[in-house]
Amino acid sequence: MMDWSISIAILIGGLIFSMGIGLPVALGFFLINVVGVFLFMGGARGIDQMLSNGTMAVSTYALAPVPLFLVMGSLFFHSGLARRVLDAIDVLIGRLPARLSYLTITSGTVFAALSGSSLANTGMLGTLMVPEMMKRGYKKHMAIGPILGSGGLAVIIPPSTLAVLFGSLAGIDIGGLLVAGLLPGLILAIFYSILIFIQAKIDPDAAPSYDFEPVPLSKRVGIFCRDILPMVVIMMAVVGSILTGFATPTESGALGIVAVAALALLFKALDFKAVRTAIADAARVTGMTFLLITASSTFAQLLAFSGASSGLVRWATALEMGPTQTLLVMALILLVLGMFMDQVSMMLITLPLFVPLALSLDFDMIWWGLIMLLMLEVSFTTPPFGLLLFVMHGVSPPGTTLPEVAKAALPYILCVFLLIGLVILVPSLATFIPSLM
Structure with missing residues (x-):
């Protein structure tokens, strides 16, 4: 039997190397899986097992909310409902210093609860808000920073597609993780x-x-009732149906699509183009995600079969680090990985190792999962390859450099770290709402 440290070096090292030479993430996973199957699972017989694993991984009911939440968010943006909400919040905020920055945060929070996608949130806010802010004489950090900060809120505010995926891969109750x-x-x-x-x-x-x-x-009240209140009702319906147990996350996603479509129809904003774009966007992202999950299912089994997962748990417990120190080490690993790869890839690589470790330390898995999601939110804006940095750079004023975008994001990253510290000190911030379910 190969030593667990050699096994983990071959599997994790090979995967990082394949990404480093430019192979697509899914192809890199499949390549390392084939190598691992021949090393640890008996060669050709293991190939059959690999195919079986992939089929089982993507056919799980727990992943069904992913395309539904994506369709709901995309329909919300492409139908023009997002623009109506933004304009309404603009009127309601009124005269206030830095009002456009506050408008960005408020709108981004609402959009996060209706889109489930950080990339869509950031792209939408950047396209709508940056030109107006630049015209009003805002400095770049006051325009770019709030968009990056509020764009990342979609990672944790339900219905987060990343939370659904995380919960499915980690075996955590998805409804509880969403409302946490x-x-x-x-x-x-x-x-x-x-x-x-x-x-x-x-x-x-x-x-x-x-x-x-x-x-x-009187006009403000009318605008609120016409453009904001229906969105609040949809948010409450999606989140509340999960919280009360009236609907599963999958059913709440379907409910959200129907509600957004009905509202768009009411405002005469629903057309074939919006529906087609929403479905195409959801299909593209879902297909890519499921392909990665197919590849990662065998990767996780290889880590367990080779003894790497159990070996890592034994090694970590032998270090006699406290639970908090171990948690911080996990967070640090995600922070470093976030500089070089996307969030789905990070989850697929780390969760097969982190979950057994978290279970061995008797962590509340919803609490632990929320902290990991917050670290994934940070990784969206960590240079040099944070995905939101590139999205923001694409919609920034001409002449804006990537370092300027990263500098604007830094104070907002510190806010997330402050929240992580608060959740560690006061776990009930994460567990109180799920406990009501």
Whole structure:
């Protein structure tokens, strides 16, 4: 039997090497799987097992919410409902220093609860808000930073497609993990707002004031009831149906699609193009994700079959690190990996190793899963390859460099770290709402 450290070096090292030479992630997984099957699972017989694993991995019911939440979010954006919400929040905020930055945070929080996708959230906000902010004389960090911060909220605020995928791969209750992010997500949005307030106080010229025509209270109430309240009802229906046990995450995703489509139809914003685009976007992302899951299912089994998973658990427990120190080491690993690869790949590589370790330390798995999701949110904006950095760079003003985008994201990353520390100190922030289910 090969030593577990050699096994893990072959499997993890080979995978990172394959990515480093430019192989697509899924192809890299399949290549290392074939090598591992011949080394640890008896060659040709293991190939049959690999194919069987892949079929079982993607046919699980737990993954069904992924395409549904993606369709719901894409339909929300492409039908024009997102623009209506943004315009309504703009009116309701009124005269306020750095109002466009606050508008970005507020809208991003609402969009996160209706899209489930950080990339879509960031792209939408960047396209709509950056030109207006630049026209109003906002400095780049006051325009770019709030978009990156609020864009990442979709990782933890339900319905998060990344949370569904994480829960499925880690064997965590998906409904509980989804609603666990609600309270921390709102706290994080408050942290972002406090940060904007401090930045505007330190440098008022970073977000100059401008004339804004006051809107009568009666008109504000009408705008709220017409453009905001229906979205709040949809959010409550999706999250509340999971929380109360009225619907499974899959059923709540279907409910969300019907609700968004009905609202778009009511506003005469539903057309064939929006429906086709929403389905095509969801199919593309779902297909890519499921392909990676197919490849990773055998990878996880290889880690277990070769003794790498159990060996790592024995090694980690022998170090006599406390649970908190072990948790911080996991977070540090995700932080480093986030500099070089996407979130799905990170989960597929680390969860087969992290989950047995977390279970051996008797962590509350929903609490642990939320902390890992927060670290994945951080990794969206860590240079040099954070995905949101590239999305934001693509919609930034001409002449904006990637280091400028990364610098604008830094204070918002620190806010996430502050929230992680708070969740570690007060676990009930993550477990209170799931305990009501």
